[in-house]
Amino acid sequence: MRTLSLQAHLLLALSLLTLSPLSNAVSPTPSFHADAKDLPVTLQRAQELVRLPDGGWLMLDKNNLRLMHADGTERARVPMRAKHLDIRAHTQGAYAMLLEADTQRSLPFIVDTHTGELLAQPSLPSPPFALESSCLYRDAQQQDHVFLIGKEGISEQWIRYGSGFQLLRRLALPPHIRHCRSDDTQHTLYVSTAETGVWAISADAENLLHHWLIETPRPTRQSSEGAPKIVALTGGVAIVDEQTQQLHRYLQQGTQWKKLASQPLQNRDLSKKTHATSTKKIATTTSFEHPLIVRKNNVTKAWQMYAISWEKTPTTNDNSVIIPADVQTDVVARFGDAADDPAIWVHPSDPARSRVLGTNKKQGLLVYNLQGKQLQLLESGRLNNVDIRQNIRFENADAQQRFDLALATQRDDNSLALYTIASDGEVREATRLPTTLEKIYGFCLYRPQSGGLEAFVNDKDGRYQQYRIRYINGNFSSQLVRSFKLVTQPEGCVVDDQRARIFIGEEKHGIWVTSADAEQAAVLQLVMPVGKQLVADVEGLALYQGKKSTYLLVSSQGDNSYLVLNAQPPYQLRGKFRIGTNLSAGIDGTSETDGIEVSSAYLGAHFPKGMLVVQDGYKRLPDGPQNFKYIRWETIADRLHLED
Structure with a gap:
């Protein structure tokens, strides 16, 4: 009894x-x-x-x-x-x-x-x-x-x-x-x-x-x-x-x-x-x-x-902790499944003035400040995933000319929309880079140690294409340098620039890793399969580059949670968390998250060790269109006992 x-x-x-x-x-x-x-x-x-x-x-x-x-x-x-x-x-x-x-x-x-x-x-x-x-x-x-x-x-x-x-x-x-x-x-x-x-x-x-x-x-x-x-x-x-x-x-x-x-x-x-x-x-x-x-x-x-006599029932094996969000953005201007993927731009001289970029699959690119206020809307059409690299120098550009660039998958014309980011955080669309994909979907950027910029873009049929971004005579262009294929639909991906590795999410199967080097064969190794901890769909992936450790963060969409793994073999699972309500700030929890992004950069006094940004599938407290949530990295590290 x-x-x-x-x-x-x-x-x-x-x-x-x-x-x-x-x-x-x-x-x-x-x-x-x-x-x-x-x-x-x-x-x-x-x-x-x-x-x-x-x-x-x-x-x-x-x-x-x-x-x-x-x-x-x-x-x-x-x-x-x-x-x-x-x-x-x-x-x-x-x-x-x-x-x-x-x-x-x-x-x-x-x-x-x-x-x-x-x-x-x-x-x-x-x-x-x-x-x-x-x-x-x-x-x-x-x-x-x-x-x-x-x-x-x-x-x-x-x-x-x-x-x-x-x-x-x-x-x-x-x-x-x-x-x-x-x-x-x-x-x-x-x-x-x-x-x-x-x-x-x-x-x-x-x-x-x-x-x-x-x-x-x-x-x-x-x-x-x-x-x-x-x-x-x-x-x-x-x-x-x-x-x-x-x-x-x-x-x-x-x-x-x-x-x-x-x-x-x-x-x-x-x-x-x-x-x-x-x-x-x-x-x-x-x-x-x-x-x-x-x-x-x-x-x-x-x-x-x-x-009444009752027998004991097995308890559920939910080992996730609950962490409230610190900030939420203004909601997007479209109802339904609209917001998708975020990216973080770090201000070069005043980190508190950094920006968060987010895609609206029904409208374009959104730009927010660190208080969550929308600053810009670029009507670029149906954008899906976005990624950023800063201080990029191209081989044929002027020696002093460097760029902060954001790229996003554009689903209307199956292209890559390329944006420049000024030193004050102003974002402008510069050009569209075509692909040969039929249903463009997920995307991430890679900055090789040798310089320049490359982009990985995928199709719903599992195809991956790797493009080298070029800047010649004041114009951006792209060159296809490698292709490979997954068995089923992928979306999220993230590249570890320091180790030249790309982590890929195959929505129904799990997380893979392979070389990001275009000269190498794309031999896929399984990092973590879909199962009890990682519940399909596998969605957004992000890397936290700490002073001593690098962590891979994953959106486990099927159970509204987020996993943190060591980003090096054997890819140990370090913890699992959900994002709950922050009633004092009037912020609801998150669910059915698509894209995520994380940064270890100092982003001002409120985010001294960086932050995680996640898309929220259902806006509550009260109901409304979707938005994005910010979470201080210190809170995640403390609750999951992570080192820097």
Whole structure:
């Protein structure tokens, strides 16, 4: 038998009409103890009832929210008509959320089990739609969210910051949702409707809003019974079938839910008498030793507790840490999948005035300062990847003539758009360099030790072309010097100029490395395959050139994370992280990242050891077009224990 944590105790709280998460363990074969125990008489008036970690109770009756001792004596009350009571652990005891019946305001309370107080907190702003249900969710950063679910499916997700809330995103959910509960460990929101059944929805706002149908309405259910009650388990969901008095359980396995054996909701000696009677009042809670289900017996009309035995489930193997972003850029001017790849230009005399370039696949090239403010928009068409090299000297140019250059793949004409960057950071398009590719895609630059500049550009069919950039008589041109091919689609790449090696991301297969020298054969060696740590698609690649160490950073798009590897054999994985919310700065986390870039240069007092820039696939807090996020390198190095 597993001993549950304080948080697990509170996650087991279940309301009259809506069932909350059960425990941190789910059993393939739970059993109900036969020795049901009636609760104290004073609790029998409850319409919704949850157990608190000190053994006491939080209950809603017709006109009050009440805090009760374990023996049923009252400690505190707040007059109100409310419903949809849900709680999470709190340092003072519990954090509770309920929906006021008359005003439809979501009201939070801190339940201080030490002093016996119900401490009202500022309410959420009333949404511009009729509320049908609400429930809590606690994310991986241990930040509390509230889902406000509208009658017609229009819904909102808010995140708690201090004593207030910020709108995180708007959602389109199935209409007529009566009940909702969240599994915090799997980041899944469960909702229940009478018409379409029980659905699972991604509770993590950084994920795409997926909907999975878990169970359709059962033919035996009477239409008057309404939506089925749901219990969010750790790793699954249980659905209360009021007609047959059964608990139908589903175990979450990725994006699938496995049906497990159903369990009766009552003692055998009562089952025949109540088989055809709806269980309208049912709640779950926990004791300190094991979870309980609390229900109102249809014969005795008394609230009773039944112990449940649960087996321990394996925990998920997510070893990533969560790091908040420090700065975000202005959003791009197009909705949808627009922003893609960043690059960093370092100011030659005033690093705090450095620039970040970013591509907009629907518009052109964007230029930002280190505070994230957009300074320029170059309407160059559908750009995909961009890269920069500075202080480039060409063989046939004047001895004093050096260039800071940015190049980007241009998907309208399958060319390389070449830009010059002035000493003040002003960016200008200079020319287009043609390629023979049909679906130009990814790209990166290479500065050989002998001088000059070369470009690696790929096609969606796996072809790579290596071009030498030339500057003759005041004009830029290019010459194809090498070609090779991957089996499937690549995109991201980055070149280690010092060691003349190119790292290549093959989206579905992994990371490869080969020589960047055009005179050498392109013999590909696998650095890291797609698997448990690196989840397809493999997207942006970047190199951090420290004083002692060089690191390869990779966007693992399939699980919204970033990997840091040693950039030399055997390419040891040094850590994995995600980018979470920074509520004090009003910055959301990141997800489905395409391009990334990193610099070890001093970029002013705020970024003394450089920074990482990532594209964000879903802009939240609130919703909007995509943008880019900046993260201080010191934070990454500290959390992953990296040396300079």
